[in-house]
Amino acid sequence: MGSREWSIEKRSDSFKAEVLETLSETGCLSVIVLGASGDLAKKKTFPALFNLYRQGFLPADEVHIFGYARTKISDEELRNRLHGYLIQEKNPSPQHSEDLSKFLQLIKYVSGSYDTEEGFKRLDKEISQHEILKNSSEGSSRRLFYLALPPSVYPPVCKMIRKCCMNKSDLGGWTRIVVEKPFGKDLESAENLSAQIGELFDEPQIYRIDHYxxxxxxxxxxxxxxxxxxxxxxxxxxxxxxxxxxxxxxxxxxxxxxxxxxxxxxxxxxxxxxxxxxxxxxxxxxxxxxxxxxxxxxxxxxxxxxxxxxxxxxxxxxxxxxxxxxxxxxxxxxxxxxxxxxxxxxxxxxxxxxxxxxxxxxxxxxxxxxxxxxxxxxxxxxxxxxxxxxxxxxxxxxxxxxxxxxxxxxxxxxxxxxxxxxxxxxxxxxxxIPEAYERLILDTIRGDQQHFVRxxxxxxxxxxxxxxxxxxxxxxxxxxxxxxxxxxxxxxxxxxxxxxxxxxxxxxxxxxxx
Known part of the structure; x- marks a missing residue:
């Protein structure tokens, strides 16, 4: 290995150690992908999470991933649907196949509508059971909600998250939401959307993602x-x-x-x-x-x-x-x-x-x-x-x-x-070179809003x-x-x-x- 490659690898290891130290400071991390059966989730969100997992940024003993959508399917059916999008090599190595198998086992699926409490209460129950299994004290765990959904359902979904799925107290943990563009169709609609979400979450909790x-x-x-x-x-x-x-x-x-x-x-x-x-x-x-x-x-x-x-x-x-x-x-x-x-x-x-x-x-x-x-x-x-x-x-x-x-x-x-x-x-x-979504999801976990839209x-x-x-x-x-x-x-x-x-x-x- 040349000196340049060694230097880059050394800096990368140092960054990873810093991130993992931050992850271990509080309770476990739950990543919830809403719209889990849609194209954006399958093509971008889940592959980004898998790449972060493979690189060691999402350790299995700290992280669990939940999919939520209206489609009524089982955990295994969602995993099967994702499998083809996560095979990134024509002839996967044994290590890649093993990583993929372990990653898919981290994913659990909950079905429900986007505007009623029933499904979100089931989702909260599943997340809470995971947090208990990981011995996270109440309020210390972290919940990241990724809205891979049309903007029209952001307000009802955010309302349900606020009502049913928030951290119950603040002992170092957090709840954050990631919303995708387009943020409205003009100034008035964007302001209305911002106002509705802003009534439910503080600005530091909101990550408006622009993958560019x-x-x-x-x-x-x-x-x-x-x-x-x-x-x-x-x-x-x-x-x-x-x-x-x-x-x-x-x-x-x-x-x-x-x-x-x-x-x-x-x-x-x-x-x-x-x-x-x-x-x-x-x-x-x-x-x-x-x-x-x-x-x-x-x-x-x-x-x-x-x-x-x-x-x-x-x-x-x-x-x-x-x-x-x-x-x-x-x-x-x-x-x-x-x-x-x-x-x-x-x-x-x-x-x-x-x-x-x-x-x-x-x-x-x-x-x-x-x-x-x-x-x-x-x-x-x-x-x-x-x-x-x-x-x-x-x-x-x-x-x-x-x-x-x-x-x-x-x-x-x-x-x-x-x-x-x-x-x-x-x-x-x-x-x-990491994909844009990998970097931005990691930034959300780290609480760095530099590359998100205020x-x-x-x-x-x-x-x-x-x-x-x-x-x-x-x-x-x-x-x-x-x-x-x-x-x-x-x-x-x-x-x-x-x-x-x-x-x-x-x-x-x-x-x-x-």
């Missing part, structure tokens, strides 16, 4: 910006011309058209995921790494965003979207959007932030692209090749690279664009987009048709150009191969 905040490269943004001297003088309007934050998928809404049509691409991706990334790109240095100090700076960014102008919005809808029988024939819902946001503060005045997301496009990727201004007095006449850019590729093929102009090898003095490249698969071959942060985000969303819902702004497998509407490229983005020609970044 758990992605490795998003987590790296604070370190990149504030731990590296050469970024500090560059990260402002004097040097940066524009910033793009892009999310592209090469498939449409097949299988979930009816759900998607209720929300559209702005609510589904831009208002939460991409806006959260914008906050980390644009925020000022926090006083410390304490969660509240970081979230304070994110809120300041959101409060500095100017109202969106209609002429700085391009919407699209791909041909064939309305062919889905669950989508209305006259749907005005955008499957593509490019929106320019402008931040009115000293650092970013005049710098456009272009947020772009779309489905059924020609590629799949998510990235941040920071484009710098032209070199003044360019003696090499290299402007035609493109500007310097710093690119953070969030998925797939996680990487960071700086596009630079360099001399092309040879006798003549000619320039070409190349890159300084950190590709994670090449650089960190022996390090497993109530005032949620309000500020909706204040930015609600006027635009209402104009779209009222049919005042129409999406432009575009061909599946294309870049989206040509008008989006025109908007980028008007905002100042200069496209690089003749250069393609190729992920390094191992």
């Amino acid at each position: 905040l758990g992605k490795e490269l998003v987590q790296n943004l604070l370190v990149l910006r504030f731990a590296n001297r050469f970024f500090l003088p560059l990260w402002n309007r004097d040097n940066i011309d524009n910033v793009q934050i892009v999310f592209r998928e090469d498939f449409g809404t097949e299988g979930r058209g009816g759900y998607f049509d209720e929300y559209g691409i702005i609510r589904d991706i831009i208002q939460n995921h991409l806006l959260q990334v914008l906050c980390l790109v644009a925020m000022e240095k926090p006083v410390s790494l304490k969660p509240e100090h970081i979230r304070d700076e994110k809120v300041k960014v959101l409060q500095s965003v100017l109202p969106i102008k209609d002429e700085e919005v391009v919407l699209g809808q791909y041909h064939g979207y309305r062919d889905d029988p669950t989508v209305p024939d006259l749907s005005n819902t955008p499957t593509f959007a490019s929106v320019v946001l402008r931040i009115h503060n000293e650092r970013w005045e005049g710098v456009p932030f272009i947020l772009k997301a779309g489905k059924a496009l020609n590629s799949r990727k998510a990235e941040i692209r920071v484009q710098f201004k032209d070199v003044p007095g360019d003696i090499f006449k290299s402007k035609k090749q493109g500007r310097n850019e710093f690119v953070i590729r969030l998925q797939p093929s996680e990487a960071m690279y700086m596009k630079l102009t360099v001399k092309q090898p040879g006798l003549e003095m000619s320039t070409v664009q190349s890159e300084l490249d950190l590709s994670y698969r090449q650089r960190y071959q022996d390090v497993a 109530r005032d942060e949620l309000r500020a985000a909706w204040e930015i987009f609600t006027p635009l969303l209402h104009r779209i819902d009222n049919g005042e702004i129409k999406p432009i048709p575009y061909r599946p497998g294309s870049r989206g509407p040509a008008e989006a490229d025109e908007l980028q150009a008007k905002a100042g983005y200069v496209q690089t020609h003749g250069y393609i970044w190729i992920p390094p191969t191992l």
Whole structure:
């Protein structure tokens, strides 16, 4: 093992020891997945819990997992349903199979409705029996409720948890709830949802999860910006011309058209995921790494965003979207959007932030692209090749690279664009990059809210987009048709150009191969 891998492994062991010490300080931990038979739970929540278990963060003698849903099935039936989603290797090793078998035995299932006491009282009884078996004194145990459910049932479910399933007293234990996006459809609905949940739980008990905040490269943004001297003088309007934050998928809404049509691409991706990334790109240095100090700076960014102008919005809808029988024939819902946001503060005045997301496009990727201004007095006449850019590729093929102009090898003095490249698969071959849900569930257990959305942060985000969303819902702004497998509407490229983005020609970044 090389020194770098040894160093990473040593730090990882130290972190694990710290987490396990925290776990052992109070009573046992119960993780309750509500909506246990649904897709989100099967594809994301339970696999994340299994990975944490395999890595030793959820020791079997401290943790028990409960599934709750309306479906009337047995413990064994739920385990069988989950089994296929938890096999992560084509040919599982004996150790993987043994771990999976032990993990599945930690799961117990309770069926019941989401708005009556009967099922939740049974759930509380099962949790309490587990706590007694683990010799946890009353009030010292911890209960984590993960709501893998539609937002419409958050209020009744939270009411039932509050009434039937809370820790009975506080002797170091806690009750926490995790709620998934979307948090409402506009400012009013989000505020109503927050108010209903806020009447039942204190803000430190509520974890509004946005899985983009758990992605490795998003987590790296604070370190990149504030731990590296050469970024500090560059990260402002004097040097940066524009910033793009892009999310592209090469498939449409097949299988979930009816759900998607209720929300559209702005609510589904831009208002939460991409806006959260914008906050980390644009925020000022926090006083410390304490969660509240970081979230304070994110809120300041959101409060500095100017109202969106209609002429700085391009919407699209791909041909064939309305062919889905669950989508209305006259749907005005955008499957593509490019929106320019402008931040009115000293650092970013005049710098456009272009947020772009779309489905059924020609590629799949998510990235941040920071484009710098032209070199003044360019003696090499290299402007035609493109500007310097710093690119953070969030998925797939996680990487960071700086596009630079360099001399092309040879006798003549000619320039070409190349890159300084950190590709994670090449650089960190022996390090497993955790899934976003693993990190965020572990943060919830640790009580670290840094990567979760605070109530005032949620309000500020909706204040930015609600006027635009209402104009779209009222049919005042129409999406432009575009061909599946294309870049989206040509008008989006025109908007980028008007905002100042200069496209690089003749250069393609190729992920390094191992």
